[in-house]
Amino acid sequence: xxxxxxxxRNFARLRREKGLTQEExxxxxxxxxxxVSGLERGGRNPTVQSLYKIAQALGVSHMELVRPDRxxxx
Amino acid sequence: xxxxxxxxRNFARLRREKGLTQEExxxxxxxxxxxVSGLERGGRNPTVQSLYKIAQALGVSHMELVRPDRxxxx
DNA sequence: TTCATTTACATACTATAGTTGATAAACTCA
DNA sequence: TGAGTTTATCAACTATAGTATGTAAATGAA
Numbered sequence: 383x384x385x386x387x388x389x390x391r392n393f394a395r396l397r398r399e400k401g402l403t404q405e406e407x408x409x410x411x412x413x414x415x416x417x418v419s420g421l422e423r424g425g426r427n428p429t430v431q432s433l434y435k436i437a438q439a440l441g442v443s444h445m446e447l448v449r450p451d452r453x454x455x456x
Numbered sequence: 457x458x459x460x461x462x463x464x465r466n467f468a469r470l471r472r473e474k475g476l477t478q479e480e481x482x483x484x485x486x487x488x489x490x491x492v493s494g495l496e497r498g499g500r501n502p503t504v505q506s507l508y509k510i511a512q513a514l515g516v517s518h519m520e521l522v523r524p525d526r527x528x529x530x
Numbered sequence: 531t532t533c534a535t536t537t538a539c540a541t542a543c544t545a546t547a548g549t550t551g552a553t554a555a556a557c558t559c560a
Numbered sequence: 561t562g563a564g565t566t567t568a569t570c571a572a573c574t575a576t577a578g579t580a581t582g583t584a585a586a587t588g589a590a
């Protein structure tokens with residue numbers, strides 16, 4: 383199981399659902415837009431502190447970012 | 457909210473409940489005993505991949521390691 | 531189609547995650 | 561109490577998380 387990909391999928395989905403841009407999340411979470419892009423692509427392995435900052439910026443619990451999804455069953 | 461401390465508390469508690477030593481977890485998760493100690497003390501900021509490896513070694517879902525606990529209400 | 535906005539990619543860099551080796555301190559149990 | 565085991569601490573090191581800058585590529589709406 384690749385946590386980078388799981389977090390990426392959850393992140394991308396939640397952000398779109400909230401109708402926010404990567405730039406907005408980046409500013410709110412105090413991380414770079416380029417890093418946001420990398421995370422959503424499943425290409426970065428964030429620390430739990432970064433995870434929390436992102437969840438705060440999205441206005442959701444950090445649990446939502448690590449919750450297994452359907453893709454995860456495969 | 458300090459995720460390092462939350463993960464540390466959950467980790468230490470679960471490990472004791474399972475009656476496993478830090479050394480055993482370290483070997484199973486392929487990380488160092490010294491790092492395990494640091495994590496449990498709340499002094500390290502693990503990546504989500506490391507989080508998953510530890511959860512596997514504990515035989516629990518990674519969700520258990522990031523779940524808010526009572527201390528977290530304060 | 532055009533244009534403004536958004537996302538993805540590349541590179542070089544700093545900060546820190548995680549390792550290793552050594553060992554002190556704490557703990558457990560007979 | 562003493563010995564063996566477990567956990568905590570320290571320092572130096574390698575690997576990678578996350579940054580900053582620049583910009584190409586993709587997207588969406590008019």
